[in-house]
Amino acid sequence: MNDDLWSAIGDPTRRTMIDLLLAGGSGTATSLAEKLPVTRQAVAKHLAVLDRVGLVTAKPAGRERHYQVDEAQLAKAVAQLASVGASWDARLRRIKRLAEAIERKSKGDQDG
Amino acid sequence: MNDDLWSAIGDPTRRTMIDLLLAGGSGTATSLAEKLPVTRQAVAKHLAVLDRVGLVTAKPAGRERHYQVDEAQLAKAVAQLASVGASWDARLRRIKRLAEAIERKSKGDQDG
């Protein structure tokens, strides 16, 4: 199931970082750290993780490193989220239908 | 955003456990551990986590503890997954539209 992608977006700080990058188009470790409750180093580590799984890409600009979201990879991650969600949703629906069917049957038994 | 729910389903082992519980209706720490690459104790810890956030409930049966998924809470979790996914999806779409608009504009500039 490619758990790397999941675990990458599993961390709340990293999710917020992706949000910030999407909102601003791009950002550096320092600029992101200003908007997050963690230090620049922590952000840098997260960026390294996101970079490793391809969710972000870095372009060096002078002494700065501008990170931006890789759209294709994020789309992949979103698809995985949707997939798991859909699977569970389907099962929940099936359970619900089953429960309703049983209830109807028990009512029918009482009536009969 | 209720990160507890997210972090609960963020772990791949716990996701698989939820899958197994949904598939089988219910299960014990021992029965789940048989189908997982981890020890019973690890499973028990995960069950404790899932129990704490309300994703599963335990019903003692003799010396066994049968766990089953709380449908309402799982539905909540699925909704959160969908929400984050939808948010990113929307942003990705907006970016794509913007990129296309810019491309059209540059072509128009060349033509004019």
Added chain:
DNA sequence: AGCCATGGGCAACCAAAGGTTGCGCAAAGC
């Protein structure tokens, strides 16, 4: 050119979380 402010990488360290082994206990089964 020279200096200092600033962005960033590296290393050491800490705490929490996922995982393991080992133990002990209580309920089921013979």
Added chain:
DNA sequence: GCTTTGCGCAACCTTTGGTTGCCCATGGCT
């Protein structure tokens, strides 16, 4: 009544998210 067996608890290890401290390089200012 004795043995299995399912669980819970405790100690320990490793990874990971986070911190502080230090140093290097680049860029702006004078």
